[in-house]
Amino acid sequence: MRSSKAGAELPVRARDDDAAAWLRDWVRGLGPGGTHEARRADVGMFPSRQVLGVLRPSSVAQVRQIVASAVPGVALYPVSTGYNWGLGSRQPVTDRAVLLDLGRLDTIRLLDTTIGVAVVEPGVTQGLLAGRLAGTSFMANVTASSPHTSVVGNAVERGVGLRRQRWEDVAGLEVVLADGTLLRLGSWPDERGRVTPYRHELGPGLMPLFAQSNFGVVTAAVIRLLPRPRAARLLRLTFDASRLPAAVDELRGYLGQRLVSGVLKIYQPVESEECWAYCCVDGDPELARFASALLMRHARRSGLFDDVGEDVPDDELATQLHHCLTGDPSLNEALLETWFGAGAAGVDGNPDTGFLFFLPLLPFDGAAVARARTLVREIAAETGTTWSPTVNAISSDVIDLVVSCRFPKASAAAAHRALDLLHERFAAAGWRPYRLDIEHMDAGGPPELLRRLKEVFDPLSVLAPGRYEAVPPDPGAERAAGGPS
Ligand SMILES: Cc1cc2nc3c(=O)[nH]c(=O)nc-3n(C[C@H](O)[C@H](O)[C@H](O)COP(=O)(O)OP(=O)(O)OC[C@H]3O[C@@H](n4cnc5c(N)ncnc54)[C@H](O)[C@@H]3O)c2cc1C
Known part of the structure; x- marks a missing residue:
């Protein structure tokens, strides 16, 4: 794990008293519902950040007043619902932040x-x-x-x-x-x-x-x-992992020829060699029927797939995906119950199971996906952890590889070591994540230009310091005087 930005001993400064007074005033000012206890649990088990308090404004006007009145020593970390599981949940990137919980702005x-x-x-x-x-x-x-x-x-x-x-x-x-x-x-x-x-x-x-x-x-x-499509069909194509490179290349062609709608997914369960590709075919009912028949014909002719089926019964995953593809996320909560023994509100605090994400982008290329699978397997074996890579083809040229790990909380150190190795080895292979956890924050743009832009928008670095910044600011550093009061 990269040296933590959390938990550093900071000298007590007079401005800490100002920040505490500012926070107390706002908690009082917002009235009932304007704050809650800072929840420390994080299902990712990243090192705990020091959170000074939580403010829950109920209007945009209050957000503006809170932000503009922040005194030196206050860093505000906005979250919407704070369920950024596997990447830090609602934890800020740096210590000594005040969470700006926007959950009450729900119109x-x-x-x-x-x-x-x-x-x-x-x-x-x-x-x-x-x-x-x-x-x-x-x-x-x-x-x-x-x-x-x-x-x-x-x-x-x-x-x-x-x-x-x-x-x-x-x-x-x-x-x-x-x-x-x-x-x-x-x-x-x-x-x-x-x-x-x-x-x-x-x-x-x-x-x-x-x-x-x-x-x-x-x-x-x-x-x-x-x-909303008038018809939506979901096809499941199964194949052995040894055929992963050829199958991925074949599927790229289906996406390129617009036989597939939405994000094509390929699950590669760690415990088996069988991979499942899910392709959505939709639109006008006749179009969906034709496209589905055509896709199945291509898939069978390719000889790459062991089983090609449509709207497969008794496949819980297919049922959940079908609901999501038609705009209904209601079945997703059941998966959380299965994985964490709790619904959304209890995921972070669940006593047993931790969860991490690593989210690299790959070219839509069979050889790259197979290489990535090998890298994941090697790191899992080295660290004694279990990671599942799922292909999310977000276009006919780019794959978001969702690499996730569920781990017993007692094995958090091994899971985080594996996460560090994933970052290192995928970077060495030339594959960068599209989205980052709070312990691996970085930015893709030229650092000097990004720093200058930050100065334009937020010269005192009040907002979410460290978030997608190449060099997170020292949370204890003095800010220039004369900021908004
Ligand atoms: C089983 C499972 C399945 C998942 N599936 C998916 C999936 O399909 N796709 C996916 O993308 N993720 C997925 N996730 C990850 C995660 O749960 C979701 O991405 C979730 O939407 C993020 O939480 P949130 O919506 O509460 O955002 P928040 O946690 O509120 O926001 C995320 C971050 O954005 C910033 N932010 C939020 N709001 C604001 C604001 N108003 N102003 C400025 N900055 C802000 C903050 O830095 C915050 O930390 C999954 C997780 C699990 C456990």
């Missing part, structure tokens, strides 16, 4: 089921949005995670839904900057609620600066919905 401000747009606040869960869309001709791009997770939180992390990467859903962002300024970027509804949900801005796009960043607090997003 769906607009739902347009003509064009297919929703304007949602950070506390709006994917379950809530899916429920409001039931029976309409639109659906949300839901993930395989709990229905209680946030649409905004996952989108700003560039999470992956069953249909596409969540950031692609975002057409507009409402952002509070460190000085309390409120910005609306991208496409926003006019006063009559009409919006053209175009994802790009005229000129240099500013919206992408607020994904995987610490330049602002997102208080709402304009989310593009997806037309």
